[in-house]
Amino acid sequence: MSNRFIAIEGIARRFPSRGGEPVTIFENLSLSIARGEFVCIIGHSGCGKSTVLNVLAGLDQPDAGFVFIDEKQITGPGLDRAVIFQSHALLPWKTALGNVAYAVSSRWPSLPRAEVLERAQRAIDLVGLHGAEMKRPAELSGGMRQRVGIARALSIEPKILLMDEPFSALDALTRGALQDEVRRICRDTGQTLFMITHDVDEAMYLADKIVLMTNGPGAMIAEIVENPLPQDRKRDEIHRHPDYYPLRNHLIDFLVTRSVTFKNEIPVGYDRSKPPVVRPVAKQPALA
Amino acid sequence: MSNAAPLSLRAGVLSLLIFVIFALAWHLGTRGGPSGPAMDPEYAKLMGATATQGKSAMPGPLEVGAKLVEHLRHPFYDRGPNDKGLGVQLAFSMLRVAAGYGLAVLVAIPLGFLIGMSPLMNKALDPFIQVMKPVSPLAWMPLALYTIKDSGLSAIFVIFICSLWPMLVNTAFGVSGVRKEWLNVARTLEVGPWRRAFTVILPAAAPTIFTGMRISIGIAWLVIVAAEMLVGGTGIGYFVWNEWNNLSITNVIIAILLIGLVGMLLDQLLARAARAVTFPE
Ligand SMILES: Nc1ncnc2c1ncn2[C@@H]1O[C@H](COP(=O)(O)OP(=O)(O)OP(=O)(O)O)[C@@H](O)[C@H]1O
Ligand SMILES: [Mg+2]
Numbered sequence: 001m002s003n004r005f006i007a008i009e010g011i012a013r014r015f016p017s018r019g020g021e022p023v024t025i026f027e028n029l030s031l032s033i034a035r036g037e038f039v040c041i042i043g044h045s046g047c048g049k050s051t052v053l054n055v056l057a058g059l060d061q062p063d064a065g066f067v068f069i070d071e072k073q074i075t076g077p078g079l080d081r082a083v084i085f086q087s088h089a090l091l092p093w094k095t096a097l098g099n100v101a102y103a104v105s106s107r108w109p110s111l112p113r114a115e116v117l118e119r120a121q122r123a124i125d126l127v128g129l130h131g132a133e134m135k136r137p138a139e140l141s142g143g144m145r146q147r148v149g150i151a152r153a154l155s156i157e158p159k160i161l162l163m164d165e166p167f168s169a170l171d172a173l174t175r176g177a178l179q180d181e182v183r184r185i186c187r188d189t190g191q192t193l194f195m196i197t198h199d200v201d202e203a204m205y206l207a208d209k210i211v212l213m214t215n216g217p218g219a220m221i222a223e224i225v226e227n228p229l230p231q232d233r234k235r236d237e238i239h240r241h242p243d244y245y246p247l248r249n250h251l252i253d254f255l256v257t258r259s260v261t262f263k264n265e266i267p268v269g270y271d272r273s274k275p276p277v278v279r280p281v282a283k284q285p286a287l288a
Numbered sequence: 289m290s291n292a293a294p295l296s297l298r299a300g301v302l303s304l305l306i307f308v309i310f311a312l313a314w315h316l317g318t319r320g321g322p323s324g325p326a327m328d329p330e331y332a333k334l335m336g337a338t339a340t341q342g343k344s345a346m347p348g349p350l351e352v353g354a355k356l357v358e359h360l361r362h363p364f365y366d367r368g369p370n371d372k373g374l375g376v377q378l379a380f381s382m383l384r385v386a387a388g389y390g391l392a393v394l395v396a397i398p399l400g401f402l403i404g405m406s407p408l409m410n411k412a413l414d415p416f417i418q419v420m421k422p423v424s425p426l427a428w429m430p431l432a433l434y435t436i437k438d439s440g441l442s443a444i445f446v447i448f449i450c451s452l453w454p455m456l457v458n459t460a461f462g463v464s465g466v467r468k469e470w471l472n473v474a475r476t477l478e479v480g481p482w483r484r485a486f487t488v489i490l491p492a493a494a495p496t497i498f499t500g501m502r503i504s505i506g507i508a509w510l511v512i513v514a515a516e517m518l519v520g521g522t523g524i525g526y527f528v529w530n531e532w533n534n535l536s537i538t539n540v541i542i543a544i545l546l547i548g549l550v551g552m553l554l555d556q557l558l559a560r561a562a563r564a565v566t567f568p569e
Contacts, residue, residue: 059472077476089469093491093567102487106477138568156477 003034004068005192006056006160010273011065013051025051026219027064030273031211036190038183040203042251043213044259049196050086052213053162056194057083069160079107082153086164086196088145090137096148097133100124100155107156123155124148127178142169150178154185161186163195167202176235179206200251204244205235209277212254214262220272222262225250226279242282250280311349318348347538355538356545370530372522374542378550380522384440384515385508388447392504396452397497400459401485404493410460417457425450425511429518439519443512450511451504458500462493491565498562505558509551 012027025048033039041049054060056067058077067074069081077083082103090099100120105111111119124133127147137145146169153161161182167175183206186193197203203210210225228243238244270276347355363375403409425446432442466489474484516525524543531539 057476059475077472077478079476079478081476083472083476085469085472087469089473091470091473091488091491092569093565103477106479136567 004032005035005037005070006031006033006194007068008032008052008056009066009068011052011055011062011067013048013055013060014063023217025216028272029065029219029221031221031224031275033192033194033209035192036186038186038193038195038206038208039211040195040197040207040209041211041213042197042200042203042255043219044215044255045198047213047216047219047259049213050164053083053164053194053196056160057081057162059083079156080158081160081162082156082158084146084149084153084161084163084166088137088149090145090148090152092137095134095136096129096140096144096151097121097124099137099148100152103152103156119155120151123151126154126181127151128174143171143174146170147174147178150182157189158191160192160194163193165196165198168198175202180235182206200248200255203251204229204247205233205238210251211275212251212259214259218263220262221275222254222258224275224277226277228279228281243280246280246282250278314349318346347541352538352541356542359542369521372527374524374527374546377522377524377527378546381512381516381524382550384444384523385447385505385512388444389451389505389508391444391448392451392455393501395448396455396500396504397459400456400497401463401489403456403460404463404465405489407464410464417453421453421457425507426514426518429515433519439521443515443519443523446515447508447512451508454503454507455497455500458503459493459497462496462500463489465496466492491567494565495562495567498558498565502555502558502562505554506551509547509554513547 008029008031010028010030012029013025014022014027015025017023029052041052043049051060055062056074058074058081090096091102094102097117097120100123101116104116104119104123105113108116121133124130127150129144129147129151132140132144137148140148146166150163150166153163163182166182167178170178179202182193185191193206195206204227208227210227212222212225214220214222225247228247229238229241233241267276359374363373365371365373366376403413428446428449429442432445433439436442436445470488470492471484474488479487512523513525513528516523517529520526520529524547528540528543528547531537531543
């Protein structure tokens with residue numbers, strides 16, 4: 001199995017600013033993701049996480065560098081990648097079911113209408129929206145809209161799911177249920193997931209690897225944190241695991257201080273094209 | 289909600305009251321009417337028969353009402369070029385509007401789509417549109433008569449020209465303003481250009497397009513009356529001009545009333561269509 005299923009190689013993105021000099025959001029950014037891996041990226045607001053995701057989705061072109069998926073360079077968006085947008089991006093003139101059905105019929109153009117609707121309905125049921133399928137986005141709550149967006153992405157059975165803060169507008173209970181659902185789907189279908197989140201606990205529960213991004217402009221990937229928690233972790237038990245607090249403290253530590261200071265005290269041997277991989281674990285107690 | 293019904297009821301009663309007062313004032317103001325000033329027989333001969341029968345004075349509401357009932361009884365008779373039922377005349381006008389307006393829809397919406405999709409076309413065609421838009425459609429009439437050489441077709445052309453601009457501008461505006469995130473949805477789903485045009489851009493721009501269509505139908509209905517006065521022959525505009533020449537103010541008033549009613553109907557029709565395609569965000 002290739003551990004470079006998704007390979008981001010030295011991408012840069014600059015936006016024109018009013019002053020004239022373009023602002024470099026990030027440059028020479030590299031990251032690879034293995035097939036079936038669940039990767040979360042955390043970093044402060046405005047550091048460029050959505051920009052990275054848009055480049056991966058093919059919606060935005062990097063100003064330098066390349067992105068390869070399965071050895072092929074991407075040139076635009078594709079049905080192999082489904083995007084859950086930060087702004088849910090539902091078509092307001094279609095019902096919840098209509099929005100999902102639109103994706104299904106785009107994915108399988110020759111599928112009979114009845115089967116399109118059946119698949120769409122299944123996706124709607126999966127995110128717990130049974131009964132609300134005939135409502136238009138304007139008649140749904142923020143969390144319900146986000147769930148329609150999730151259903152739409154899941155319905156096309158993509159190889160890669162790109163999620164931009166998909167659970168941020170949900171209450172704790174729904175969020176937990178959907179996290180479990182996404183985790184189950186990911187493990188059952190071998191899907192590769194790339195997810196942006198602000199929630200450290202969410203990242204710890206879901207991700208195999210957590211990418212730490214420093215503040216922009218000129219954001220960098222400071223390091224890649226391997227999740228030391230067991231694969232079969234349970235939501236209500238992980239906090240008892242000895243590695244739980246070392247991991248959590250490492251992540252919080254990064255968000256609170258190192259995301260700002262990293263730029264000024266770059267560790268020796270740091271290589272942008274190959275960010276260091278760390279694995280925070282409990283220190284072995286000294287033998288008495 | 290409990291306040292809505294009484295309000296519309298009160299408004300209805302008030303409307304009725306205003307109408308009654310208006311009709312009453314009109315009636316009182318024209319009561320002494322029928323026996324007009326004595327006419328010079330030479331002038332009377334010049335003006336034709338109707339003018340000598342006392343119709344030159346301002347008619348009262350009862351007279352207009354009676355004439356209206358008479359018109360409504362036989363709306364579709366046709367007794368030669370100068371004597372057709374009001375229904376026939378209105379039908380001629382509506383057919384011209386339908387032809388000119390329909391042609392304008394066929395041209396403006398696809399063209400507006402192209403302009404809206406391409407920032408280059410948008411910028412390149414903008415000066416032409418800005419110059420052509422404020423030209424009174426009637427100014428085109430001589431040019432149309434000279435090139436087309438058919439008065440009926442010229443009227444249709446004038447309707448076409450005046451309906452074109454609002455629809456063109458609105459379609460281009462609606463299409464260029466489609467939200468990026470909706471287009472991105474189509475892109476990530478690899479939706480082809482035609483399907484994207486019909487399933488994303490058209491529904492997203494439809495409310496704006498219909499607003500343009502509504503403005504256009506209003507202008508077209510305003511212009512047809514003037515155009516038919518110029519080209520003559522048939523239509524409600526010609527009818528008004530003809531009745532003015534006959535000095536039948538009663539018929540002119542009735543025509544004004546009907547022009548207003550038909551215009552309102554057309555406007556309501558498009559307003560309803562616009563509401564059907566509008567989506568809440
Ligand atoms: N189209 C654009 N034009 C100019 N600047 C942009 C554009 N899009 C994004 N930016 C800038 O790029 C930076 C990164 O934006 P991005 O949306 O990727 O942030 P983010 O990490 O996703 O933040 P958040 O967590 O708040 O969603 C921001 O400073 C933003 O102002
Ligand atoms: Mg973002």
